[in-house]
Amino acid sequence: MEFGTFLWTTLGAVLTLAIFSFLYKDNPFYKFAEHLVVGVSAGYWAVILWHNGLVPNLLERLRDGDWYLGWLNSSKPWYLIPAILGLLMWTRFSKKYSWISRWPISMYIGIATGVAIPLEMSNRVNKQLYAAMSKIHWDNFFGHGFLDTAAAYSEIIIIIGTIAGLIYFFFSKAHTGAFGTIAKIGIYILMIGFGASFGLTVMARISLFIQRIQFMHEDWAVVAFEETNPNYGWFQFFFWLVGFIIIAYIARELYVYIKNRDKQMVKPS
Amino acid sequence: MNQNTNIFNKMMSMDRRWVFLLLIIVCVAAYFAPFSIPILIEPEVERVYNFVDTLAPGSIVFLAIDYDPASLAELHPMTYVLLEQCFRRNIRVICTALHPNGPSMAENAFLEVVDSCKVDKTYHGKQFMGREVVNGIDYCFLGYKPYPALVILGMGTNFRLPFPADYYGRPIDSIPMMKGIQNYDQVACVVNISGTSGTEYWISYGQGRFGFPLALGVTGVMGAEYYPYLNSGQIFGYMAGMLGAAQYEKLAENDGKAVVAMKVQLFAHFLIIFFIIIGNIGFFMDKFSKKREGR
Known part of the structure; x- marks a missing residue:
């Protein structure tokens, strides 16, 4: 492993430990790692957006003009219009002129809405409605359809679930009697949906932790602990440095805990 | 308040850091344990x-x-x-x-x-x-x-x-x-x-x-x-x-890494389910005890 790669991997391992230290309680290591992530992300995003947005979409297209003429002699001077609209967004910082920023915002929202409404309506409303209203394939229940019997029940569940779920959100009639029973089935269906989401979210969060274990073990410890690692000496230094910092922090925490406990014991008298 | 209620209260008010610690131990132990689990294909x-x-x-x-x-x-x-x-x-x-x-x-x-x-x-x-x-x-x-x-x-x-x-x-x-x-x-x-x-x-x-x-x-x-x-x-x-x-x-x-991760998921989920059951037992027993004591 190259020294540079080794250094970055070690930094990654240290920052991983710093972030997980929050599980114990908020502390300076966590604060440092958190601020580093926010700072690096903001800087990275700014550079990425500059090089992939502004440069190719605006500056490159005005390139054949002269900047001291305001690029008005470029072969595509109309690209100055979105540039001006973009600049107007910065008037948000002035109390007096902040109203001007509504122009580019209104234009942006207008275009986005015009593009979005037909496609969103067609693909996220209509097609979902068609799927919910599709006919039930009764053949499947008797074993001679294209689905197996167990899967065939899902068609019934989807229909009942959709109707019951919609009825639960219908508040113009009191949820009593048969209507109330269907609404209750609706809330159970919703709860099953939320339960599935919760289960998958737990799996996702555990996955993040497992990936960190894999990183710490496979990408860092295994490589670093190999005596053939040309940076073995450096690894030893970093390992003991991190170990010392962790032990020092635990010792400080214990000291604070014991001190506070003594104070609490003295207080009643 | 009887002794049982104290236990159930304790079960419900357990410091969350014990849960984290146990989860870390279970995940690390399962990761290093040499076994695999069957994975059903959907x-x-x-x-x-x-x-x-x-x-x-x-x-x-x-x-x-x-x-x-x-x-x-x-x-x-x-x-x-x-x-x-x-x-x-x-x-x-x-x-x-x-x-x-x-x-x-x-x-x-x-x-x-x-x-x-x-x-x-x-x-x-x-x-x-x-x-x-x-x-x-x-x-x-x-x-x-x-x-x-x-x-x-x-x-x-x-x-x-x-x-x-x-x-x-x-x-x-x-x-x-x-x-x-x-x-x-x-x-x-x-x-x-x-x-x-x-x-x-x-x-x-x-x-x-x-x-x-x-x-x-x-x-x-x-x-x-x-x-x-x-x-x-x-x-x-x-x-x-x-x-x-x-x-x-x-x-x-x-x-690859996902197959290895699934065996860890299995034990992590077992532990989480165990804690959910413990929490629920604590909640219902505490409620039951309060009801019995007329509170």
Whole structure:
């Protein structure tokens, strides 16, 4: 492993430990790692957006003009219009002129809405409605359809679930009697949906932790602990440095805990 | 208040740090324990695998990598195994990353899979000789552009509209594999591996507008959200979270990090279920005790 790669991997391992230290309680290591992530992300995003947005979409297209003429002699001077609209967004910082920023915002929202409404309506409303209203394939229940019997029940569940779920959100009639029973089935269906989401979210969060274990073990410890690692000496230094910092922090925490406990014991008298 | 109530109160007010500590111990122990668990394959994952596996050599798969390091744990295994499957079968790949942090994820995956493809391997009894996978011949990485909806719509007309050059600055027309490739009409399918709402853009502005076959690979958190699109036929296949990645690895006979992670998931879930049961017993017994004492 190259020294540079080794250094970055070690930094990654240290920052991983710093972030997980929050599980114990908020502390300076966590604060440092958190601020580093926010700072690096903001800087990275700014550079990425500059090089992939502004440069190719605006500056490159005005390139054949002269900047001291305001690029008005470029072969595509109309690209100055979105540039001006973009600049107007910065008037948000002035109390007096902040109203001007509504122009580019209104234009942006207008275009986005015009593009979005037909496609969103067609693909996220209509097609979902068609799927919910599709006919039930009764053949499947008797074993001679294209689905197996167990899967065939899902068609019934989807229909009942959709109707019951919609009825639960219908508040113009009191949820009593048969209507109330269907609404209750609706809330159970919703709860099953939320339960599935919760289960998958737990799996996702555990996955993040497992990936960190894999990183710490496979990408860092295994490589670093190999005596053939040309940076073995450096690894030893970093390992003991991190170990010392962790032990020092635990010792400080214990000291604070014991001190506070003594104070609490003295207080009643 | 009797002694039982004290126990139940204690069960409910246990310091959450004990839960974290136990979870860490269980996860680390399960990770190092030498065993494996069976992984059942779901049809929605199998459909993605079969689709890619039955493509003719030279076909093109469009891979949209829209995730950042926060979703890397679940989505990187999907990207790795899918890319390796494509390259081993001489299927070409066009890739975009419509999340600002996506390009580094995509580059990282390409570098590692290109390295892995240099070695001979056998999948499903068929030997695949190691070969050099070349950027520009076997794959083309277009990179990132802001405003995913407009980029997706633009690519439907011509890839050259939003991406006149690839991620490395080479004009698209100078890239050998992009000769004669105009838009989605020339790709066999689009696979969107995403940890963001970019997936909705691919469904509405991509599949909905241009009608190409679309498969999704998403994080566990997004898992339940996109199943309705499978039922409506808007997507032909679906991989959700670490489980989806592990199932794909099993199908491809290319066990990786996701398969290893699933054994850890098993024990972590057992522990969480145990704590949920303990918490519920505490809650109901405490309620029962209070009722009995007339409080």
